[in-house]
Amino acid sequence: MKKKLVIIGSGPSGLVCGISAAKNGVEPKDILILEREKELGGTLNQCIHNGFMENLTGTELASNLIKAAKGMGIECMTNACVLSLSKDKVLTVISPESGYLKIQAEAVILATGCREQSRGVLSIGGARPAGVLSAGAAQRYINLKGYMPGRKTVVVGSTEIAFIIARRIKIEGGTVICVCEPKGAPLADKKYIKECLTPFNIPFRTMHNVTKIYGKERIEAVEICQLDKKGKPIKKTKEKIECDSLVYSCGYTPDVDIAIEAGMVIKRDTKGPRTKRNNETTISGVFASGNAHIIHKSIDKIIKESAGVGINVAKFLQRQANELKEKENEDSAHNDSEDKE
Amino acid sequence: MSTKAYDVVIIGAGITGTMTAFQLAKYSIKTAVVEAGIDVASGSTRANSAIVHAGYDAKEGTLKALLNVKGCEMMSQITTQLGVHYKKCGSLVIGFNNRDLEELERLKTRGETNGVKGLRIIKRAELAKMEPNVSKDAKFALYAPSAGIVCPYDLAYAVAENSASNGTDYYFEYKVDKIERDGEYYVVCSEDKAIKAKYVINAAGCYADEIAKLINDDLPFEIIPRRGEYMLLDKCEGKTAKHTIFVTPNEKGKGILVSPTVDGNTIVGPNANIVDSKADTGVTEEGLDEIANGARRIVPQINLKAVITTFAGVRPTPTSGDFYIQESEKCKGFIHAAGIESPGLASAPAVSEYVIDILKKAGAKLNKKRKYIATRTKDGNCKLFYDMTEAERRKAIKEDPRYAIMVCRCETVTEGDVVNAIHRPISAHTVDMVKRRTRAGMGRCQGSHCREKVAEIIARELNIDISEVLKFSSNSKLLMGKTK
Ligand SMILES: Cc1cc2nc3c(=O)[nH]c(=O)nc-3n(C[C@H](O)[C@H](O)[C@H](O)COP(=O)(O)OP(=O)(O)OC[C@H]3O[C@@H](n4cnc5c(N)ncnc54)[C@H](O)[C@@H]3O)c2cc1C
Numbered sequence: 001m002k003k004k005l006v007i008i009g010s011g012p013s014g015l016v017c018g019i020s021a022a023k024n025g026v027e028p029k030d031i032l033i034l035e036r037e038k039e040l041g042g043t044l045n046q047c048i049h050n051g052f053m054e055n056l057t058g059t060e061l062a063s064n065l066i067k068a069a070k071g072m073g074i075e076c077m078t079n080a081c082v083l084s085l086s087k088d089k090v091l092t093v094i095s096p097e098s099g100y101l102k103i104q105a106e107a108v109i110l111a112t113g114c115r116e117q118s119r120g121v122l123s124i125g126g127a128r129p130a131g132v133l134s135a136g137a138a139q140r141y142i143n144l145k146g147y148m149p150g151r152k153t154v155v156v157g158s159t160e161i162a163f164i165i166a167r168r169i170k171i172e173g174g175t176v177i178c179v180c181e182p183k184g185a186p187l188a189d190k191k192y193i194k195e196c197l198t199p200f201n202i203p204f205r206t207m208h209n210v211t212k213i214y215g216k217e218r219i220e221a222v223e224i225c226q227l228d229k230k231g232k233p234i235k236k237t238k239e240k241i242e243c244d245s246l247v248y249s250c251g252y253t254p255d256v257d258i259a260i261e262a263g264m265v266i267k268r269d270t271k272g273p274r275t276k277r278n279n280e281t282t283i284s285g286v287f288a289s290g291n292a293h294i295i296h297k298s299i300d301k302i303i304k305e306s307a308g309v310g311i312n313v314a315k316f317l318q319r320q321a322n323e324l325k326e327k328e329n330e331d332s333a334h335n336d337s338e339d340k341e
Numbered sequence: 342m343s344t345k346a347y348d349v350v351i352i353g354a355g356i357t358g359t360m361t362a363f364q365l366a367k368y369s370i371k372t373a374v375v376e377a378g379i380d381v382a383s384g385s386t387r388a389n390s391a392i393v394h395a396g397y398d399a400k401e402g403t404l405k406a407l408l409n410v411k412g413c414e415m416m417s418q419i420t421t422q423l424g425v426h427y428k429k430c431g432s433l434v435i436g437f438n439n440r441d442l443e444e445l446e447r448l449k450t451r452g453e454t455n456g457v458k459g460l461r462i463i464k465r466a467e468l469a470k471m472e473p474n475v476s477k478d479a480k481f482a483l484y485a486p487s488a489g490i491v492c493p494y495d496l497a498y499a500v501a502e503n504s505a506s507n508g509t510d511y512y513f514e515y516k517v518d519k520i521e522r523d524g525e526y527y528v529v530c531s532e533d534k535a536i537k538a539k540y541v542i543n544a545a546g547c548y549a550d551e552i553a554k555l556i557n558d559d560l561p562f563e564i565i566p567r568r569g570e571y572m573l574l575d576k577c578e579g580k581t582a583k584h585t586i587f588v589t590p591n592e593k594g595k596g597i598l599v600s601p602t603v604d605g606n607t608i609v610g611p612n613a614n615i616v617d618s619k620a621d622t623g624v625t626e627e628g629l630d631e632i633a634n635g636a637r638r639i640v641p642q643i644n645l646k647a648v649i650t651t652f653a654g655v656r657p658t659p660t661s662g663d664f665y666i667q668e669s670e671k672c673k674g675f676i677h678a679a680g681i682e683s684p685g686l687a688s689a690p691a692v693s694e695y696v697i698d699i700l701k702k703a704g705a706k707l708n709k710k711r712k713y714i715a716t717r718t719k720d721g722n723c724k725l726f727y728d729m730t731e732a733e734r735r736k737a738i739k740e741d742p743r744y745a746i747m748v749c750r751c752e753t754v755t756e757g758d759v760v761n762a763i764h765r766p767i768s769a770h771t772v773d774m775v776k777r778r779t780r781a782g783m784g785r786c787q788g789s790h791c792r793e794k795v796a797e798i799i800a801r802e803l804n805i806d807i808s809e810v811l812k813f814s815s816n817s818k819l820l821m822g823k824t825k
Contacts (some may be wrong), residue, residue: 036747081747094755096742100735115751118649118787127623128652130812130819134789141793147808147820172824211626217816233626244821253785257750260577 004030004317006091006105008082008258011042012299013290013306014111015065018074020310026317028073032103034093036081040066042113046139049164052299061299085262087283106320107285107313110259110273111306114252114291126213129220135161135249142168150245154222155179156210157249158186163196165247170200177241180208182227187251209233210246222246254292262286270294278312279305285320287313347373347510348705350529350538352517352552354378355386356497356686357678358544360693363500365700366507368707373536374501374509375529377516377548379814380774381501381767382494384546386686387777388571388622388654390598390611391493392585394684395432395485397452397460398595404664405684406455408691413487415690420491422715423499424722426603432488432585433463433472435479435639441589445483448590452485459486474581474640488585492603493686494777498767502717505766507710512536514815517545520555527556527675540674540705542696547619547657549679558669560679562661566619568653569611570628572636573602575647575785581607586639595683597635599643604780609636609643616655624651650787656682664688666695668703676700718766725779727753748798749791751784759795763802770803772796773813792819 005026007014010033022028039045040062047058056064070076080095089108093101116134131150133141139161141147151174155166158181166176179197184206186193197204205224211233212223226237254272256264265274265282272295273281273288281288289309290302349365351358354376365372376383396410420427436445445462452460461484468475468482505511512534519530526537543552550564574581585600594613602608610632629651636643659665659680669675676699678692685692701707716722726744729737737744737757744757762769762778769775772782775795782788782795796819800807808820 036750079746081745081750083753094734094738094745094747096738096745099738099742099745100731115786116789118785118789125623125625125629130817131821133792134786137789137793141820142824145793145807146824148822148824149820151821213623216620217812217814218818255750 001101001103002105003032003103004106005032005109005313006103006107007031007033007109007111008085008091009033009042009111009113009290009292010035010040010066010076010078011111011113011290012044012061012065013113013292013302014042014109015040015069016303016306017109017111017289017310017313018069019065019072020307021314022072022074022310024311024314026314029075031074033069033074033076034080034082034091035076035078038078040076040078043136046136046143048143049168053303082258085258085286087263089285107287107317109309109313110281110286110288110292111290112255112258112292114295115255117250117253124210124213127216129213129215129218131215131219131245132213133245133247135159135165135247138165138247139168142172148172148174149247150243151175152177152243153245153247154210154224154241154243155247155249157181157251158183158188158204159249159251160188160192162247162249163188163192165249166202167196167200169247170202176200176202177243178203178205178224180205180210180224182207182209182231211238213246214240219244219246252291252295254295256292259288259292278316279309280312280316285316344528345373345536346526347371347536347538349373349540349542349700350375350527350536351542351544352529353384353544353546353548354381354497354501354511354513355384355544355546356382356493356689357546357681357692358542359497359501359504360689361542361544361678361696362504362509364693364697366504366509367710367713369710370705370707372504372509373512373538374504375512375515375517375531375536377514379513379771380777381511382497382777385654385657386493386497386546388652389493389569389683389686390571390600390608391490391602391686392432392598392600392684393427393489393491393687395452395460395488396455396457396684396687397448397483397485398590398684399455400662401451401454403662404666405688408664408688408695409684410456411691412684412688413489416489416491416687419500419690420496423503423717424724425491425496425499427489427491428603429487429489430584430601431484431486432587433468433485434483434587434589435468435475436481436483436589437478438480442481444589445481448483457485457487460484472583472586474642475586476639476641479639490585490600490603491686496686496689498778499717502766503714506714506718511767517552517555520552540676540700540703542700543675543677543679544681546681547655549657549677553669553677553679556669556672556675558671558675560665560677562659562665562680564680565658565660566616566621567613567656567658568616568621569613569656570624570632570653571608571610571651572629572632572645572648573650573652574607574609574644575649576605578607578644578647579605581640581643588635588638597632597639599636599639604783606649609633609645611654613656619655622653622655624653628653649785658682664692666692666699668699674703676703723761723765725758726755727780748794749779749781749784749788751786751790752780754779754781754791756798759798760802763799770799771811771813772799772819775799
């Protein structure tokens, strides 16, 4: 199969890239959005809280973008997982409906989003019982499946989603004992504390970390400890807190497996692909956008960047087409002159 | 109710027990394996360094030395037969000064006496070429080309699944608490359950002494639980070391190592601390610091920010210092395979043959089976999607479209892999069982994106509610009921 533009990922970034490329001259029928999950929309689908763009919920924003993309005639394929991307822009894709596919693209946008960092980074002592999970996983259990991962929870980390999940657990009838953050200030904007913790009487403790997990089969308690300025636990402040779940949110990294395998240069600081000003990666014609490029502070910024990437990709494709035409003209001019001789 | 009778009951489904079951499954006798845990490899076999040691560590003339060298030689054949990842990556013991060099020379001589082939002392220049990241202070190394790495629980699953496919019965959550005599049989009981056999093999790892006590036998040594902690690094740091690198050993043992794993990660550890409980597989802050420092001695620039998980295992260290594999003097037909500490994994193939020799001497009649399945299961070696070639992937998806549904993107695990693991002879019916068989949840994000998908598939395939799905044991439910 051949496609002018293939976008990997249908989160807000992928959708906006597609819409913007189409608005800027790429034929919608030449655009294909590939999505691994059953539904389009990416992480937005699990965000039932509002605060997206003009105060929409995540799901509302997703459905608006999906409607817009589909309305323009952009092809979207769900349940389609990209296994790899080669330097010459051949994608290997698997899908239960279409099987094992090879797609040759002229341009590719990596809009694969990000992943939550694992608990290992925190190196918490103790065993590995059930009831310890990431904020994203907790959100999916509660919001998408209707199940509680715990009823008495400690949250560690202070990203937006750490605060949002604390509030959600409380709204769903659970208890949140506290949210703690090893650093001196929250990672997310302070407004989240006001919106998510204060009204629900959930304490927020900076310079505090979970230092131990109790329980072998299911978590039974955690040890919380205050940290000194160097980040070392102050032993005498150790405190054992009973709980049945620990939700962690220690930040995100761009989802770059495809990029690494394709041989792109990954930046040490952002952990995303190195890009030129137009978001083109070190592989010509492959662009990175949204959280797959760099972890953004807000959805607004992702949408702004993605709209720009759509324009840049349209320009790239136009340039390619022009070059091809020129070459053809040259060739035919050449041929013509040969003919004359 | 009549008690089910077997020729042989093996207590413990660690690598010693399962490997013995695998070797026994070639003969036409009836074997059962009973295991306290919910799965194969619930003890030391689950969490260790995963090194197939070459055999220069064990003292000359010990059972350990004999079985280590032989086991290491057998590893290639067994892993090829059953499709288990195994790599002969070689090991290096590095030395920093002349005292270390003397010790390395001693190890080399010992290894040669034990029958290890190809041992060589190398100098700085060659070492630097082999291991660009190794400490500049490392001046020499003992190179053992026959050492390797293997996934310990996968090896245990493979041999267990093969034996189950060949008619061996497995009983899980069967903690043996009483053993009685009934004529020529031993009745092996757990709570209200009982099975009986003419021969019993005690392969209970850390608990082998307690099993001996159940028949009023006393092992001539104590088993001391010594915990070893580990850190596992992301695959992006998988090239930190190309060989298994140790420092020159001291009185405390082989010390902390840095090694690649068969799955492409880097493993760092273990320390060795005596613990109160044989079940204490928790990690500690101090312990992790200790192994981090140990690792920096070997690779000063090691990127410990890339740690994706930490874990610990408990060694069944015998005070005698050697493996103890013998028929009980008091109880005929009762065979102990105890004190199987490191290199118990590397030695397992040879340990199991040794056990079978004792069984024969004790009178067990072993005739080769006519119908024998040589692969993991009757359907072959259950290759994972990740390991398949492009042609195999196309074929797998055509035959079962679930191989085209991605479950774990970090480790490229598909729904087809998960469903296969759930329906194999030893069913993976918990999230961790699926994880260890398929690698779903073992990557960069440690299951934060796939655990719930695995749980949903388990619930669907076993026809239970998702809130009933377990992480690993009966008290480890993933969820705590519905939302409001
Ligand atoms: C930190 C560490 C590092 C190591 N590194 C290496 C290495 O690099 N290379 C190497 O070769 N070896 C290594 N080893 C040693 C190796 O892991 C062990 O020798 C090997 O796994 C022992 O296997 P086993 O089957 O004898 O014991 P186990 O794996 O412990 O199995 C015993 C089983 O018996 C079960 N059991 C106990 N009591 C009962 C009961 N009453 N009823 C029913 N079942 C029971 C347990 O649940 C357990 O599953 C290491 C060990 C540790 C802990």
